[in-house]
Amino acid sequence: MSSVDHETQHAPSAESGPPGYYEIMEIAVRELLIEKKLIGAAEIRHQLEVLDSRSPALGARIVARAWVDPAFRTRLLARGRHTCEQEFGISFYDDTDLIVLENTDRMHNLIVCTLCSCYPRPVLGLPPDWFKLKPYRARAVREPRAVLAEFGTLIPEHVEVRVHDSTAMVRYMVLPRRPEGTDHYTEEQLAALVTRDTMIGVVEASTQRSNA
Amino acid sequence: MDKASQGAASIVFATGEQPLFRAGDRVRVRAHMPIGHYRVPLYLRGKIGVVESVITPAGIDNEQEGFGHNAGSRRHYYRIAVPLTEIWSASAASVPANSPVTAVHDRLYIEVFENWLERPA
Numbered sequence: 001m002s003s004v005d006h007e008t009q010h011a012p013s014a015e016s017g018p019p020g021y022y023e024i025m026e027i028a029v030r031e032l033l034i035e036k037k038l039i040g041a042a043e044i045r046h047q048l049e050v051l052d053s054r055s056p057a058l059g060a061r062i063v064a065r066a067w068v069d070p071a072f073r074t075r076l077l078a079r080g081r082h083t084c085e086q087e088f089g090i091s092f093y094d095d096t097d098l099i100v101l102e103n104t105d106r107m108h109n110l111i112v113c114t115l116c117s118c119y120p121r122p123v124l125g126l127p128p129d130w131f132k133l134k135p136y137r138a139r140a141v142r143e144p145r146a147v148l149a150e151f152g153t154l155i156p157e158h159v160e161v162r163v164h165d166s167t168a169m170v171r172y173m174v175l176p177r178r179p180e181g182t183d184h185y186t187e188e189q190l191a192a193l194v195t196r197d198t199m200i201g202v203v204e205a206s207t208q209r210s211n212a
Numbered sequence: 213m214d215k216a217s218q219g220a221a222s223i224v225f226a227t228g229e230q231p232l233f234r235a236g237d238r239v240r241v242r243a244h245m246p247i248g249h250y251r252v253p254l255y256l257r258g259k260i261g262v263v264e265s266v267i268t269p270a271g272i273d274n275e276q277e278g279f280g281h282n283a284g285s286r287r288h289y290y291r292i293a294v295p296l297t298e299i300w301s302a303s304a305a306s307v308p309a310n311s312p313v314t315a316v317h318d319r320l321y322i323e324v325f326e327n328w329l330e331r332p333a
Contacts, residue, residue, distance in 0.1 A: 097267070099291075114253045141255065141320055142300065143313040157310050161318040163296070168251045169271045169289065170323045 050093055055125040059173055060194035062088060062123065063205075064187045066100075067178045076100050080173070084123060092122045099164075102175045103201070107160050110148065110201040111172045112140035118166035120173045124199060131200065141165060151202040174201040181207060231270075231288040232326055237263045239292060240332040241324060250275055252328050256320075260332050261294035264321065273325055288326040293319045 019027070033039045062084060066073040075083045080098035084090040092098070098120055101109035113119065114137045119127035130136050139147050144161050148154070155161055164172045176198040182190060198205045233239055243258035251274065270286040296318045297307060307316050 114255070115251065141253075141296075144296075144318060145311070145315065146313050149312060157315055161315065162293075163318070163320045165253065165320060165322045167253070167323060168274050168325070170267065170291070 051121065051126065054121055054123065056194075056196035056199065057191075058088070058090060058125075059120075059123045059196075059199045060191040062100075062173075063175055063194045063199065064191035066175055067190050068187050073102075073175070077102055077175070090122055094121060096120070096122070097170045098123065099170055099172050100175050101162070101164065101172055101201075103177045103204070105159070105177070107162060108148075108153075108155050108201065109172070109174045110140060110144055110161060110163050111166065111174060112137055112163060113166045114138070114141055115165075115167055118171060120171035122171075123173055124196060128196065128200075148202060151197070153203050174199050176201075176205040179205050179207050228287075231266045231290075233263050233266070233288075233290060233329060233331075235263050235265050238332055239263055239290070239329040241292075241294075242328050242330055244328070249278060252324055253322075255299060256294065256322065256324075259294050259299050261292040261298070261320075264291040264293050266290055267323060271325070273327070275325070289323055290326065290329065291321060291323050292329075293321050295319050 030044070034041060034044075062076065065087075066076050072083070072087065075087075077100055080100040081092055081096075084098060085092065096118075101111075103109055113131075117127050117132040119131065121127075136147065141163050144163050145155055148161075166172055176194065178190070179193060182193070185193075193205050193207060195203070195205070197203045238260060239262070240260045241252060241256045241258065245257070267289040271289045273285055273287045276285060295316075296314045297316055299320060300314075307314060
């Protein structure tokens, strides 16, 4: 990818213009901590490796397993963090809990963090930029159906929308509904249908590739 | 019955050891407006919801921890559900059928520490 493409894709969020107030503060604090030998550059690099090792592909494997294994699904919904730790070897390095929320034909779950950008990083990696920006954070709790519609997700009137605002200790991941016509799919093929956005709850899993 | 619950009748718990609320209880989020960073969103303060579950084990109060006060103290922590109509002051009747914004049965779920909850009158 050329640097021009890179800038174009990230234009609204960062990487252009002078560093902001908090960015400068973060650099200053980090350099001070290193200078005073409270943490080392190697620890920071290692933590980045921890973060980079987590991605929606992990969550997708969990979802696919839940679709094919009802006993696993039950354990996952009852004890999200514990089940991911025990059965997928996923560590919760940030010491958050995880509640997995199942979408059904009567209930649709949507995840937001109105205060900041709490996100189930251990299982999904870093949140998308829009998840961290104020329009999504403010509107998801105020007019969830309008927000969902903008993602192309139309929720029937009789379906209950549950908006989950993550704050202190608990993070959420949505277990989307398994798409129709996937009975013959392998677990691996199913995992390929599970995108990041389906696990945030802004879209439903589908066998149709979107062009977005 | 396990040993812990067999002994329960004679055990006296220390203050704060047992959760004050249980699943199904109606609770109001306190309308406190302290200065600083708190984990209870402003839009929920003063709103009434229902306890969905008590999160166990009790969690470290990260509001206190965040300010460097009393770090390590544990508080009971609740998952509560609040109707969106309660939060945004719309009466259920004022939400039109097939509203593109919200439906009367839509709800918000959130976790709140015990010190932020009270029993509505």
